[in-house]
Amino acid sequence: MSKFELLAPAGDLEKLKVAILYGANAVFIGGLKFSLRSRASNFTLEDIKEGCEFAHAHNAKIHVTCNIVMHEHDTDDVIEYLKALEACGVDAIIASSLYILKMVLEHTHMEAHVSTQQSSANSETIDFFTKFGVHRVVLARELDLDEIKEVVKNSKVDIEAFIHGGMCVSYSGRCMLSNNMTNRDANRGGCAHSCRWNYDLIKDGKVYNKEGDYFAMSSKDLCAIKAIPKLMDSGVYSFKIEGRMKSLHYIATVVNAYRRIIDEYETTGKVLDYDSYITAIEKAENRLTGTGFLFGDPTVDCQLYDLNLTVPTKDFIGIVRGYDKETKIAYIEQRNYFLPNTTIEVFSPRGTFNLDIKEIYDEDGNSLDAARHPLQKIHFKSDIPLSEFDLLRLI
Structure with a gap:
């Protein structure tokens, strides 16, 4: 330590x-x-x-x-x-x-x-x-x-x-x-x-x-x-x-x-x-x-001395709330807008790596054309295991 x-x-x-x-x-x-x-x-x-x-x-x-x-x-x-x-x-x-x-x-x-x-x-x-x-x-x-x-x-x-x-x-x-x-x-x-x-x-x-x-x-x-x-x-x-x-x-x-x-x-x-x-x-x-x-x-x-302030980033798109190792499904709490069929960045205590996501679904299993509602519970398949509190970012 x-x-x-x-x-x-x-x-x-x-x-x-x-x-x-x-x-x-x-x-x-x-x-x-x-x-x-x-x-x-x-x-x-x-x-x-x-x-x-x-x-x-x-x-x-x-x-x-x-x-x-x-x-x-x-x-x-x-x-x-x-x-x-x-x-x-x-x-x-x-x-x-x-x-x-x-x-x-x-x-x-x-x-x-x-x-x-x-x-x-x-x-x-x-x-x-x-x-x-x-x-x-x-x-x-x-x-x-x-x-x-x-x-x-x-x-x-x-x-x-x-x-x-x-x-x-x-x-x-x-x-x-x-x-x-x-x-x-x-x-x-x-x-x-x-x-x-x-x-x-x-x-x-x-x-x-x-x-x-x-x-x-x-x-x-x-x-x-x-x-x-x-x-x-x-x-x-x-x-x-x-x-x-x-x-x-x-x-x-x-x-x-x-x-x-x-x-x-x-x-x-x-x-x-x-x-x-x-x-x-x-x-x-x-x-x-x-x-x-x-x-x-x-x-x-x-x-x-003026309005030259940075704008809050919208790169942070979600936080991992759970992961099922058998089905390889990641459960996400969404934070900012993102689309399916996207490569995202996973920021984790274990390091940072890219992840390709395909279809995304809401809690009822409905396919989504976009994740557009902050705090919405969504899920998608991830062959790479994720952990609770991993953060997702746009690239």
Whole structure:
């Protein structure tokens, strides 16, 4: 097993399983309380228990986020909830509140991890948290590779760093745009992503942009593929992917790409083809990416000042729900339009390969001229055995 942790997001139980099957050896999720993604399909205690059992059976761990900025009414049942999470088998709690971290350390045997919401950007801050008793600190996303290396060298606890996903246009955990403009608190799970809205540019009452040609000010998403070797050499222990509200296709694709590059560099000491990993990720990305602060302060090329956004791919056409070895029938849950008599790509934890499909049928056995209804249950013959959670793509 790798000595490095690849930490993936999951917004529901199915995504948790997909993340682990496609290469994550840890997953972070949100429960129904104290979570910063209030619009995600957050986990019940029953789901968390099932997720922990699945993770532990696959030598993976589960981290639960309890990282909101707490108000007075949030303090009532913290200890009870933490003990319930521990009883489910949770391995670690991610929090920004010192009170929650203290309660984790005093009342449970789970690890306490300091959230990136604390904007930990120097070794003195990490030393404070170390003396406080935490097991890990998640770094601020505003550090470059040299700063990360220096921080890790001077730290006595595990260090976690973000490698992929959304970047805040402000300092992580410090933006107040959503609060001001919509009364939705970004630090309590309600961010409206105001930086991604379309704006007019106005000065002295004059509108400077053309009609329909609006202005936005968000950051490109982070993609650290080319920084992975340096991050590994620096001693970063955990590599974190952002995106609890992303699709299972996104999670599987991104996790698998980072799993493979980490394994390649750990095994051989080099990376032969960075672009192959970037190309793989692009099959599921729906926003443009950049390197954030990793190689120095972001330039204009790392920002999105207009509508130059990528369009979500429609290449993901289905997920395998079952396979009958005797009849060689694959049972599929369809996601995007595709036709019979097509060569498709099967993306699986076992690798990627092409598959020729002929006739396709609905649940009642009716032959279909096209799979056109998302989530429709269909089936077709496949001489190549398929497995649950294999993903199907157009070529």
